[in-house]
Amino acid sequence: MKLTGAQILIEMLKQEGVDTIFGFPGGKVIDIYHELAKTDIKHILVRHEQGAIHAADGFARAGNRVGVCLVTSGPGATNTVTGIASAYMDSIPVVIITGQVPSYLIGNDAFQEVDIVGITRSCTKHNYLVKETEELARIVKEAFHLARSGRPGPVLIDIPQDVQQKAITFKHPDKINMRSYNPTYTPNMTQLKRVVQLFRKAKRPIIFSGGGAVLSKASQELTLLAQKLHIPVTSSLMGLGSFPGTDSLWLGMLGMHGTYRANMAINESDFILAVGVRFDDRVTGKIDEFAPNADIVHIDIDPTSIHKNIPVHTPVVGDCKITLGLLNTLVDKEDFTGSIKGRKKWLTQIEFWKRTSPFIYNQKNIIKPQYVIDTLYELTKGDAVITTEVGQNQMWTAQHYHFDHPGQFITSGGLGCMGFGLPAAIGAQVACPDKLVVDIAGDGSIQMNIQEIATAVQFNLPVKVVILNNQYLGMVRQWQELFYDKCYACTSMDNTPDFVKLAEAYGATGLKATRPEEVEPVLKKGLSSDKTVIMEFMVEREESVYPMVPAGKAINEMLLA
Amino acid sequence: MEDKKYILSILVDNEPGVLARVAGLFSGRGYNIESLCVAETTDPLVSRITMVTKGDTSIVEQIKKQLFKLINVIKVYDLTGTEHVQRELILIKVNAKPEFRAEILRIVDIFRSKVVDVGPEHFTIEVTGSEEKLSAILSLLKPIGIKEVARTGKIALSREAK
Numbered sequence: 001m002k003l004t005g006a007q008i009l010i011e012m013l014k015q016e017g018v019d020t021i022f023g024f025p026g027g028k029v030i031d032i033y034h035e036l037a038k039t040d041i042k043h044i045l046v047r048h049e050q051g052a053i054h055a056a057d058g059f060a061r062a063g064n065r066v067g068v069c070l071v072t073s074g075p076g077a078t079n080t081v082t083g084i085a086s087a088y089m090d091s092i093p094v095v096i097i098t099g100q101v102p103s104y105l106i107g108n109d110a111f112q113e114v115d116i117v118g119i120t121r122s123c124t125k126h127n128y129l130v131k132e133t134e135e136l137a138r139i140v141k142e143a144f145h146l147a148r149s150g151r152p153g154p155v156l157i158d159i160p161q162d163v164q165q166k167a168i169t170f171k172h173p174d175k176i177n178m179r180s181y182n183p184t185y186t187p188n189m190t191q192l193k194r195v196v197q198l199f200r201k202a203k204r205p206i207i208f209s210g211g212g213a214v215l216s217k218a219s220q221e222l223t224l225l226a227q228k229l230h231i232p233v234t235s236s237l238m239g240l241g242s243f244p245g246t247d248s249l250w251l252g253m254l255g256m257h258g259t260y261r262a263n264m265a266i267n268e269s270d271f272i273l274a275v276g277v278r279f280d281d282r283v284t285g286k287i288d289e290f291a292p293n294a295d296i297v298h299i300d301i302d303p304t305s306i307h308k309n310i311p312v313h314t315p316v317v318g319d320c321k322i323t324l325g326l327l328n329t330l331v332d333k334e335d336f337t338g339s340i341k342g343r344k345k346w347l348t349q350i351e352f353w354k355r356t357s358p359f360i361y362n363q364k365n366i367i368k369p370q371y372v373i374d375t376l377y378e379l380t381k382g383d384a385v386i387t388t389e390v391g392q393n394q395m396w397t398a399q400h401y402h403f404d405h406p407g408q409f410i411t412s413g414g415l416g417c418m419g420f421g422l423p424a425a426i427g428a429q430v431a432c433p434d435k436l437v438v439d440i441a442g443d444g445s446i447q448m449n450i451q452e453i454a455t456a457v458q459f460n461l462p463v464k465v466v467i468l469n470n471q472y473l474g475m476v477r478q479w480q481e482l483f484y485d486k487c488y489a490c491t492s493m494d495n496t497p498d499f500v501k502l503a504e505a506y507g508a509t510g511l512k513a514t515r516p517e518e519v520e521p522v523l524k525k526g527l528s529s530d531k532t533v534i535m536e537f538m539v540e541r542e543e544s545v546y547p548m549v550p551a552g553k554a555i556n557e558m559l560l561a
Numbered sequence: 562m563e564d565k566k567y568i569l570s571i572l573v574d575n576e577p578g579v580l581a582r583v584a585g586l587f588s589g590r591g592y593n594i595e596s597l598c599v600a601e602t603t604d605p606l607v608s609r610i611t612m613v614t615k616g617d618t619s620i621v622e623q624i625k626k627q628l629f630k631l632i633n634v635i636k637v638y639d640l641t642g643t644e645h646v647q648r649e650l651i652l653i654k655v656n657a658k659p660e661f662r663a664e665i666l667r668i669v670d671i672f673r674s675k676v677v678d679v680g681p682e683h684f685t686i687e688v689t690g691s692e693e694k695l696s697a698i699l700s701l702l703k704p705i706g707i708k709e710v711a712r713t714g715k716i717a718l719s720r721e722a723k
Binding site: 117118121122125126129146178179180181302303304307308311 | 574578581582585586589619622623626627629630632633634635636
């Protein structure tokens with residue numbers, strides 16, 4: 001049977017189990033859309049291609065599967081670049097399909113031509129320009145394999161229009177044959193035995209988990225190990241949810257806006273088990289003074305993460321889930337009662353740090369943003385899928401919402417991309433139709449992709465948006481207050497739109513709270529609605545996120561208020 | 562830590578865009594490329610890139626891992642500090658006025674190089690060898706007047722066990 005390139009693409013997407021695509025049509029993907037319309041693959045029509053890629057990202061994280069995004073050539077493709085970069089930094093499995101001008105026009109500066117493979121080379125795990133229809137099936141299969149295996153990441157496939165139109169005899173590619181790609185899943189056992197001995201020796205141990213632990217679904221193994229050995233756990237922003245946020249061993253987030261106890265503990269520790277982290281500068285602070293006395297074991301599937309920022313003593317290349325599973329087995333064979341007893345002092349010290357510096361705020365006449373998140377946490381019983389934008393809203397969420405499960409907290413961690421939260425929430429809601437999905441936003445970042453409210457309404461996605469409106473680009477304002485003589489250069493946004501009217505204009509529900517006593521009723525009403533809802537909270541304008549480690553300072557040099 | 566020169570031999574898929582991926586990795590991460598030489602191997606599906614780079618040990622370790630992470634990179638050999646042979650080829654177009662011609666030919670002879678193009682006013686000389694040899698001949702020809710130079714950059718292969 002002869003199939004066109006477009007038909008082959010659809011056939012291969014079905015083979016890969018794709019049932020949802022986030023996209024936006026255009027001249028160079030008409031053929032694909034024509035075929036797509038004949039299938040039962042759900043297509044979510046976004047309002048801007050950046051929305052499509054973030055939604056595919058949110059879908060991938062919440063649904064634990066590859067997200068797919070389909071856009072046209074030129075501007076359609078370039079509009080996805082920010083979202084691709086975000087997915088790349090956070091290692092999210094996404095396949096991006098872009099249309100391209102016909103192959104005989106490539107290089108001619110044709111209408112809507114852009115070298116998207118060239119542009120995205122440094123922000124994709126891999127990318128392809130399909131030159132012949134005959135290569136298409138194999139490339140699609142490889143792309144999905146690359147996106148989800150090893151350290152996951154975005155993979156882009158650029159398909160010229162003539163390649164989509166040409167009909168060939170279709171043969172299903174049965175096997176992937178990539179001699180140069182073979183990620184290491186199973187770690188070296190000798191290294192693991194060494195790690196077990198370090199567990200025994202450690203007096204002040206700590207586990208530090210990151211996005212890799214979430215991606216490899218290692219939470220169960222991680223939790224088991226920590227509880228078995230009585231080792232306290234902290235996470236990077238991306239690792240939140242990999243260990244239950246309500247467990248007594250939980251220290252809270254590490255880093256620039258981490259908890260006092262997590263930062264103190266990592267610096268005083270004599271042993272760090274780092275699981276799926278990359279020691280980003282937001283976590284380490286000043287590198288030379290990071291955890292000076294600790295023996296560091298670093299588990300990661302990507303060898304380039306190891307020794308990149310921090311020299312480690314025991315590198316373990318492998319999948320986090322498999323590695324922690326093996327460690328659990330090794331630990332079970334030995335008796336650790338002695339070393340656990342020896343840790344009493346350490347746990348008491350941590351308890352002391354915990355009591356001395358909890359997150360504090362004083363809720364008086366004006367709504368405190370932290371109070372909104374605390375109330376949201378209580379009302380949702382910690383069970384919602386939360387996405388965030390970037391800035392203060394993101395940090396307050398990380399501090400005040402306690403995540404018990406992986407995939408529950410969806411944020412643009414590495415790239416720190418404003419405008420991420422709403423489309424990501426749309427993707428998460430499509431992946432988890434029965435879950436409550438809330439985007440916690442600031443008034444600045446929500447306006448970067450506010451148009452996607454229309455998408456949510458069109459597809460009956462009951463996404464809830466909580467806007468913490470301080471009429472500032474709050475995180476930058478905070479830096480200006482602390483480090484730039486309170487010169488609030490261009491960070492005031494006192495002309496924010498009327499979000500309630502805006503919501504209504506889009507066909508969504510708009511609610512607003514201006515006084516503290518309105519917070520709970522507004523949240524209750526909004527959360528119980530089965531529609532798309534924007535809830536706006538007029539919060540204290542100059543509230544800052546504390547504690548804070550100023551950029552370039554050591555991780556234990558924290559400003560507490 | 563002190564910067565040192567490293568010589569890497571990288572086998573890659575012989576496909577368009579692969580060199581751009583390798584070069585882009587270096588420019589994007591701020592690594593140095595001192596020289597770069599690419600050509601097909603006996604397997605038409607594979608090319609060999611020989612690259613000289615500079616950095617301290619930890620940077621070069623990171624470079625090797627980052628290179629290997631590229632999907633089209635099949636193998637990365639670090640030849641630094643191992644038994645290997647390395648060569649570089651250089652073409653030198655030198656001013657050859659009658660009064661210098663004999664001197665130039667003497668130098669060519671001493672360096673076991675050869676003249677590959679000749680004109681009334683110039684010789685083009687082909688020399689292969691180590692970096693030291695090439696700099697030596699260049700410094701001898703310089704006073705006579707070098708018009709143009711083209712060099713390949715280093716290529717290298719490891720020695721087989723004896």
